[in-house]
Amino acid sequence: MVLSVLLLGMGTAYYEAPRLLQKQMKRELIAFSAFLLIGMALALALALDWPIPNPTRTIEFIFRPLERVIYPQ
Amino acid sequence: MSIEQGKISKRQAIFLISNSILASMILISPALLTKEAGQDAWVAVPIAGVFGLLSGLLGNSLGVRFPGKNIVEYSIDLLGPWLGRAVAFLFAFLFLHTNAYVVRSFGSLLVTEAMPETPLIVFNILIVLIAAYGVYLGLEVFSRVNEIVFPLSIIVSMAIVAMGLPDMNFDFFKPFFSHPLPDMLRASLLLFAFYTEAAFFLMIIPSLRRPQEARQVVWPVVLILTVAMLVDVGSLLALFGHQETTRMVFPTYELAKAVRLGDLLERIESLVVGIWVGTVGLKVAAFYYVSVLAFAQIFNLKDYRPLVLPYAFILVVLSMANWTDTAQITLYMSRYFPLTALTVLGGSVMLLYLFNIFKRKASREVEKDEDDLQQT
Incomplete structure (x- = not known):
């Protein structure tokens, strides 16, 4: 699992980065690397069963009071 | 100077929006509707249609004021570089999260109904x-693919409902x-929350061949969605009754399972x-884009292309890790999704609308002052 994630990430970088370097698109390269790092970190965390930031929990926490009002328990 | 060079026609826009709302609405919502409103679930469909129409007109009247710009660009113009980017970030993130939800629910449909032995992640990645x-x-x-797939999906759905007609019992409505x-x-x-997903159109208006036609998109979309959902919910109620529909996870799928044409055609x-892989895939593509x-x-x-592949990693992981099981998926959809979508999408559109009005008033007053100065 971990190996396949790493391979996929490297493949993505190999596919995308040379073109960006060639065209001198620095901003795009930075954004691409940042997104790829976040994505790889998340994918590795999923593969290794580490805790993953969960926006759904946050949403549920924020809207719980409102949900209590609107929906009957 | 916008990033996207491609242009789409009005009809492509109508089909794209309709498909992007309908694909998962028809998949998930009927059971939740009957849970809330029982055999009167069909009444909720036109009510949501009216709300959807009003919100669509409001959102589009914001969009046509900035014909060459999408919501991120004018949010930065109106609210300043930081607050504008924050609002735009929320907007983009909501679509990422909703997209993860769509991927997950579709993956779990395939696992539970079609291929129980394949791991969920395979479907999500595919x-x-x-x-x-x-x-x-x-x-x-x-958009062009959608122009073919969406009418096809409607035709197939109508054919399936028509095949179910002999087994229907309309006493279930009483x-x-x-x-x-x-x-x-x-x-x-709940249905209205799906309609608010159409806010993604605010990113696409500049890519319309004639952006001033954006207003004319609202009516057809609402009409298509209302009729499709009425037929779907109505035939589910007539075929299964509301109690049985409520117990199902994917009622529309059960509908297709139940119908047959004599002894000739069944299952x-x-x-x-197959049709759903197409429509849901296009919905995911639209939100992804x-x-x-x-x-x-x-x-x-x-x-935007450098971000496409890294984004796929994030999307797959979120779709896998954010929901633990089918019960939580259903609970999230029935309760938290409507509130979130309404607050974030409705809220950001309203905020931009109000700022636009204030800004125009302010600039008009400045002009007036200048006129007064010139006169004196």
Whole structure:
């Protein structure tokens, strides 16, 4: 699992980065690397069963009071 | 100077929006509607249609004021570089999260109904890959595909419902209007939340061949959605009754399972799954495109394509890790999704609308002052 994630990430970088370097698109390269790092970190965390930031929990926490009002328990 | 060079026609826009709302609405919502409103669930559909129409007109009247710009660009213009980017980020992130939800619910449909022995992640990766490929090719490409797939899906659905007609019992609708208004409103709130997903169109208006036609998109979309959902919910109620529908996880799929044409044609649900892979894939592609484009513009990039592949990693992981089981998926959809979508999408559109009004008033007053100065 971990190996396949790493391979996929490297493949993505190999596919995308040379073109960006060639065209001198620095901003795009930075954004691409940042997104790829976040994505790889998340994918590795999923593969290794580490805790993953969960926006759904946050949403549920924020809207719980409102949900209590609107929906009957 | 916008990133996207492709242009789409009015009809492509109508089909794209309708498909992007309908694909998962028809998949998930009927059971939740009957849970809230019982046999009166069908009444919630036109109520939500009216709300959807009003919100669509409001959102579009914001969009046509800035014909050459999408919501990220004018949010930065109106609210300033930081607050504007924050609003745009929320907008893009909501579509990322909703997209993860769509991927997850579709993956779990395939696992529970069609291929129980395949791991969930396989389906999630495959559908995200289809969508990523479409997004990489650009808006025009997947809009054109959608122009073929969406009418096809409607025709197939209508044929299936027609085949179910002999088994339907319309006594299941009685007694009429036995549920109080709050139940109806709760049910239509859920549908309305799906309608607010159409806010993704605010990113696409500049890519219309004639952006001033954006207003004319609202009516057809609402009409298509209302009729499709009425037929779907109505035939589910008539075929199964509301109690049985409520117990199902994917009622529309059960509908396809139940119908048959004499002894000739039965078990056509694989056809339905096939069609759904197309429509849901296109929905995921549309949301994928919109949020990637929004992220690219938040970071001032010249092209959104570098972000497409890394985004696929994030999307797959979120779709896998954010929901633990089917019960939580259903609970999230029935309660938290409507509130979130309404607050974030409705809130950001309203905020921009109000700022636009204030700004125009302010600039008009400045002009007036200048005129006064010139006169004196």
